[in-house]
Amino acid sequence: MATGFIRALLGLTAFALALSVNDAAALSRAENNTAVAFEAGEVGSISAWLRQSGRDGFLAADVADAMGIPRARSEEALEAKQRGFRSGDVLRVAQVPADAKRNFLLFMVQHRDGEVYFYLATAREGLKKAFISIPDRHLVVPLEQDEAQDGFRHELVYWQDRMASN
Numbered sequence: 001m002a003t004g005f006i007r008a009l010l011g012l013t014a015f016a017l018a019l020s021v022n023d024a025a026a027l028s029r030a031e032n033n034t035a036v037a038f039e040a041g042e043v044g045s046i047s048a049w050l051r052q053s054g055r056d057g058f059l060a061a062d063v064a065d066a067m068g069i070p071r072a073r074s075e076e077a078l079e080a081k082q083r084g085f086r087s088g089d090v091l092r093v094a095q096v097p098a099d100a101k102r103n104f105l106l107f108m109v110q111h112r113d114g115e116v117y118f119y120l121a122t123a124r125e126g127l128k129k130a131f132i133s134i135p136d137r138h139l140v141v142p143l144e145q146d147e148a149q150d151g152f153r154h155e156l157v158y159w160q161d162r163m164a165s166n
Helices: 003-023 033-053 061-067 145-165
Strands: 055-060 077-087 090-097 105-110 116-122 126-134 139-142
Touching (some): 033 077, 033 090, 033 105, 033 116, 055 061, 055 090, 061 077, 090 145, 105 145, 126 145
Antiparallel strands (some): 090 105, 105 116, 116 126, 126 139
16 A cells, blocks of 8 residues: 555545534443443454564544544654555545554545545544544544444454455
């Protein structure tokens, strides 16, 4: 996956994400302990795989800010380990921090129409935030909890399958 394309994807959505950060509420954790345990295990295994096999990349500061990922003011980008794959008309990118100071897993899913779904998770808390960026309308909208959980679980399964095939 070309790092330049990933940078362009992040750049296109960063502005829209930054506009809506004040409107976005954090998603509450799932009530079902089985689902939470499944998510935690999957987030942990995908994160470990990305740290081991991911390519060097970065997460733009404005995207980190919009997602609520802590950073120093002097950091214009956060170093990350990432993988990206295109399946038909869908581009998927997964990122984890390159250092041990931070703990997150970020999924970005771009569809042919330009809409980009973002899912932010940690192994401890599971899904924390989920947004959809609609560049044509300059909108970023938090996903409803059910839609966010369904999409997030779909991404967990997708990335587990990718791990198994590599």
